[in-house]
Amino acid sequence: MLYTGAEIVIKVLRKLDVEYIFGYPGGAILPIYDEIFKQNKIRHILVRHEQGAVHMAEGYARSTGKVGVVLVTSGPGATNAVTGLTDALMDSIPILCLTGQVPTHLIGTDAFQEADTVGITRSCTKHNYLVKDINLIQESILEGYQIASSGRPGPVVIDLPKDIQNSKTKYKENIKLRSKFKIKEKKTYAKNYNIQINKAIDLIKISKKPIVYIGGGLINSGNKASTELQKFSKLTNFPITSTLMGLGAFPASNIIFLGMLGMHGTYEANMSMHDCDLMINLGARFDDRITGRLDGFSPNSKKIHIDIDPSSINKNVEVDLPIIGDVSKILKLINKELTNGKFKKLSFTSDWWKKITKWKKKNCLSFINSKKIIKPQQALVTLNKKITDKDFFITTEVGQHQMWAAQYIKFEKPKRWMTSGGLGTMGYGFPAAIGVQIAHRKSLVICVAGEASFLMNLQELSTVKQYRLPVKIFILNNKYLGMVRQWQEFFHGGRYSESYTDSLPDFVKLAESYGIKGVRATKPEDLDIVINDMINYDGPVIADICVDEKENVFPMIPSGAAHNEMKLKDSDNIATSTKEGKMLV
Amino acid sequence: MSVYEKNNIDSSQVKSHALAILVENQVGALARVVSMFSARGYNIDSLTVAKVTEDENISRITIITSGTRMKIEQIKSQLGRIVLVHKVVDLTSEGDFVSRELIFVKVKSKGEKRVEALRTADIFRAKVVDSTKQSFIFELTGSSDKLNAFIVLMKDLGLVEVARTGSVAISRGSLKIN
């Protein structure tokens, strides 16, 4: 029996157990939409903008560990997806994005809604395909799915010309993928890690001032990795800090957790990174938000770097012992050695822990609360208190609110926190929350948003309404592009060029116009009630939290500074950042 | 021990490296390789590409690039991430290798200069592949340095145009790279 390309697409996706497709139709993808209509196993979520579709798929993928699937049309459909694909590439999120394309005989003629999709997406995908031969459609999708989800995950685009969707071929029940793809993912790993593990153990044994620095790779490595990390921490008592991407991989409530590090990380985390004699990097990539000025970055430490991607090794920081592979497997081996070797763990009365405890006492996340005006930090502290016992997920937009959420919301489990770390995409958080909610219908899903970021993808309110998704949008409304305003205050003489958001909508009325609940808090005493209202309401809510317009995020390591040159409060005279620093972002 | 491990070689020294890259012979493979170089700001001093095996559909790309040891390692592993790349070998650090390129040099001159051009070509063992009353085209194969030297001499002898392939390179000895 022969099937059309479009039929095969759906058959393959079903074989892959795809439950949801996030998409938007158009001329060049109609044959596949026709097949979606004829079946009811795979649910299609109709988004309102293709960028939203990719972010939803990202939220779905990050909260489940599965691949997020996107379906869009040619030309503008594909180009609208580009920001989302780039976001997924930067944050290593598995996405399979199917794009329609003009028929093969029209490719290259500037046909209606033609775009060079494989050309445009080449630098924002892990891999991409233009399927010009109907006999390759099945392999391409299977292979693409495998590439997206294996090794260091990432987005894959499969461009499907309309004539290929319509022409017919056999469906192959037993298909053998070209095995080199499997080999490729594996061959970069060592056959056995004995030598490296022994070296790591030696470094661990002689270290007096160790720190463990974890990143998103630990989350991608699965729940096993978090379990191994907990074992490791019990065996060693080593302090642990996390990047923005790694939050939740280790429980925030554990006393050895020092919080987030980096530009807006805690004092104790950054000072420990600076002063340590051994740094163990687990699935993080020495990003510039983390390292600050490179020549001032942890100058006196030996560095162990465990990562699945060889290209992450020695990219920004040269390390002493790289171990390439799946972090959960390698940690397991290290734990085994530590157990067998009867490793004596670091005592809380050691000089190192005493020093860290002293840094902790700075209480760097404390802030001066107000009775008159809602402090954004207070809003999040209150939110955190009210959700800790609940089954919750947090997504964020990008800006000050994102950093405050990272600082004040405490995560105990992995895959509960989705934020755009690498690309810093305003407009990510709300659609991502929709994707999370679709995968976890019963859970409390909250998007911590800035008013400006929310405006970038607010069209998805319509999606929330249509699918009755009880997503909560918690807007810290400071009427400013707050993070931009903060930089202008510190580094550009307080000239607030174009960072005030004039003509904002009334968010409560906006919610109501979609038939969604809207609530507002303007005074500190409103916070409790409004947050309760939001959490307890069975349906989507926009909570407009009107906060202090001029609050700044602290601590802060200005660009071009080192970890021990952190500013903790406004009076710390941050404006003295170097000229070189000003050139950085 | 891993090749990524730190050693005591001066890591700030910039050196030229010949990379042999085996890629699947598919649209997009070369584009991905080249755009990786431009996106990450690495230089390509020369590039050649051709299909080398009929049966397996493999093309071989030779790229001459330069950088510190850390940068070359980074280039290698970034290349390794590209799905269509099967194998990357840094011929320069793996041991001895031979590398050659080919040029065509068109020279237009009269009288004594024309004779001198022919004589120089002879010394370099260049072949004449085309000649008219006023011009020659020389074909010359060799190391990049030798070709450069030839071009410099021809500048005074009526050099009109150069076509150049870029280097191809292969390791010495009996071992195969894949």
Ligand SMILES: Cc1ncc(C[n+]2csc(CCOP(=O)(O)OP(=O)(O)O)c2C)c(N)n1
């Ligand atoms: C798409 C996009 N454009 C521009 C930026 C630069 N940017 C970073 S934060 C920010 C301001 C965000 O404002 P808002 O969402 O209100 O958050 P706040 O900082 O006020 O909490 C801007 C413009 C960005 N990150 N993403």
Ligand SMILES: [Mg+2]
């Ligand atoms: Mg704002």
